[in-house]
Amino acid sequence: MSNKQTKFIWVPAILVVILLGMIFYSAWQRQETKVSTSKNKITVVASLDSYGEMAEAVLGKQGTVTSIINKQNMDPHEYEPTANVAKQYQKADVIVSNGGGFDNWSLNFAKQNKAAKTINLAHLYNYKDGTSGGNEHFWYKTDLTTRLTNQLAVKYSQLMPAKKTYFEKNAKNYQKKAEKLVDLQNQVKTRLDGKKLLATEPVFDNTLLALGADMQDQQFARAVEEGDDPTPSDVREWQELIKQGQIAAVIDNPQATGKLAKQGVDYAKAHDVPIVQARETKPAQTSYIAWQLKQLNALNEALQE
Structure with missing residues (x-):
């Protein structure tokens, strides 16, 4: 068989391979779009409703936020999480905890969810547990509205890079309300x-x-x-x-x-x-x-x- 004849045989074969590749790629793209659409919502769990409020403000319409301590008569020091709360933490994409010994149950659940993005207010404020004179009531920090909303925008953007500007804008809007x-x-x-x-x-x-x-x-x-x-x-x-x-x-x-x-x-x-x-x-x-x-x-x- 001549080289010319061999070339004529390989050309259709190559075209078939390319065509199949295009078909598979198109199908893969559709599947990826379908998957990303179904997962294109961020699930957030916050230990305290003050943090949950800020998490919701920055998240906007891109997901849901659940606050665990969400009633004025709940004693955070006496609170014991239920099995349902544990499940919520396991499904969360972002977890916001106070830290500093205040909500150890939240930190423990966060450690078990290796895939979640986590925010620990104690870490944001370089707080060390057991520090003499330390105060773990971080929701009373005067710069909380800026520090936490900016951090939330960062975490959300890591999960949804295309929405980075949206999250940053929401954070700035909340900060403006706090002026x-x-x-x-x-x-x-x-x-x-x-x-x-x-x-x-x-x-x-x-x-x-x-x-x-x-x-x-x-x-x-x-x-x-x-x-x-x-x-x-x-x-x-x-x-x-x-x-x-x-x-x-x-x-x-x-x-x-x-x-x-x-x-x-x-x-x-x-x-x-x-x-x-x-x-x-x-x-x-x-x-x-x-x-x-x-x-x-x-x-x-x-x-x-």
Whole structure:
């Protein structure tokens, strides 16, 4: 057989191979499109509803968000997850945990889901568990709305690169909504200058200390947070500071149940010291920004009395 004849035989064969390749590639593309379309939604689980709100704002219409601690009367310290919660974490594409010893159950579930993108607020704030004077209430960090929404945009974009601009825009929109909160923080910072405060628990301290508050008798607050009774010395210091007129306001966590904490608040009221409430969990039917604004406005007004 001549070389010319061989070429004529191979040409149709090559064309057939190319044609089949094109057919298979087209079918593969259709299948990939089908798969990506069916999976083109991001599933997010957040341990706290404050974080869940931000996760939803950045995610927009590109998926769903489930918040585990989502009722104002749920005690995060006493919470025990159910089997259904474990399943939700296993199916999640993105997991947001507080960390810092606050929600170890969330961190443990996140570790079991190797495929999920995770955000640990303790890591974002370089917090070390057990640090002396550390405070794991990261939802009270004054830059949370910026730091967390930017990180969410990064994680979502890793899963949906084509939507990166969309996620970044959503993050900026939420940050814009939070500008009024930043403005109020600056007002309170000015009023806090030279003022001393007491707190029944250090729940609000991440905000207060960032704004320059001079927190007194912190051993009292830490004891209440740990479920212990403040020492007689701490109680005396609390009362003496109030009696001498040195305290501008008392920050009270209404979810605290300690007897001595209640007595401390009553003592402050009896001496006409303003009481400002700062909760550990977000109130029902209230956005995170509205919640923070309400508490800061209450403090702002108290500092003017």
